[in-house]
Amino acid sequence: MSEPTIRRATVADIPELDRLLHQVLEVHHAGRPDLFKGGVTKYTAAELAGLIASDETPIFVAVAGNPPTDEAADSFVAVEPTNGGDACAERAGSGSNESDPTIPAGAEPVLGYAFCQFQRHPNDNILTDITTLYVDDICVDEMARGRHVGSALYHHALAFAKESGCHNLTLNVWSCNPGAQAFYERMGLKPYKVGMEQIL
Template identity: 60%
Template sequence: MTTPTQPQSSPTQLHIRRAENRDIPELHRLLREVLEVHHNGRPDLFKTGATKYTNDELAGILASERTPVFGAFAPDDATLLGYAFCIFQRHENSNILTDVLTLYIDDICVDESARGRHVGAALYRHVIDFARAAGCHNVTLNVWSCNPGSQAFYERMGLKPYKVGMEQLL
């Protein structure tokens, strides 16, 4: 028997749904976790203790069909264990790119305390199913090279690099 303080290894202890305005405080909590990971990896680029969005910006994102946000919630439907911020992209009338519908994952996070419980895999599979149902050609995302754990997770999920960003610090 498992006590509530022991980690669960099954995603059956969660459910995934579109995030709503009532979830904004929990979204901010996890957005801060992601920011700290990036700040720790690249303090020259990422601030610490900042907020990526205002409450109004988050409300606008949540209200738009173009920017679906999915949350993986604990059974209480209030505790956010992970999220995926997505954006539909299409290159209409491009001279060089085909006109395919892409679901871009702008931001994905699993609460540090929920890692190892398959929350990320369940959330990612949900996004893939959503993209298929929406008629998308592909799902894309970016991963910072200072976050090798995330890159390894995405590779386990079946993603492969399709472009590489490079820099030279000055």
């Protein structure tokens, strides 16, 4: 199996991002239903478009084929809901979008994503003025696991952080997801702070 291609997300990828966001949320909901709702996503289609447009919040996607066409982006705009609902329904795992009208013609299946954002604290009273690349979320499609998509995404984000002059790369991982924690440890990440709770 060849290595996936990693590139910046475009608006044509929003339906696929939405599909994967559902997968991530369900993992968190299953692990901590007291904290995470089920059947929802973290971002709306409009919010995803804003993140994609900003160089401060780059989103990287892993794909197996060529980048989506301009026609795909135009098609997405045409089908974007106006009632604040989700951008698309779940796609069948066939790898083809011909039978699913919610995936624009010319768009390609996304194998995984990495949501990133630059963090800075200029003129802070206690924090030094460094630049951090914070990885807000990494997801690999449940149908693409075991194909080294996650490691390809992480190493791409790490190289991007270095090229951008960042001091470090950080992320959060939930204790209810030990598989993710083990993956990040294999990637070389180490704890630098710990969140704790006592449920009342």
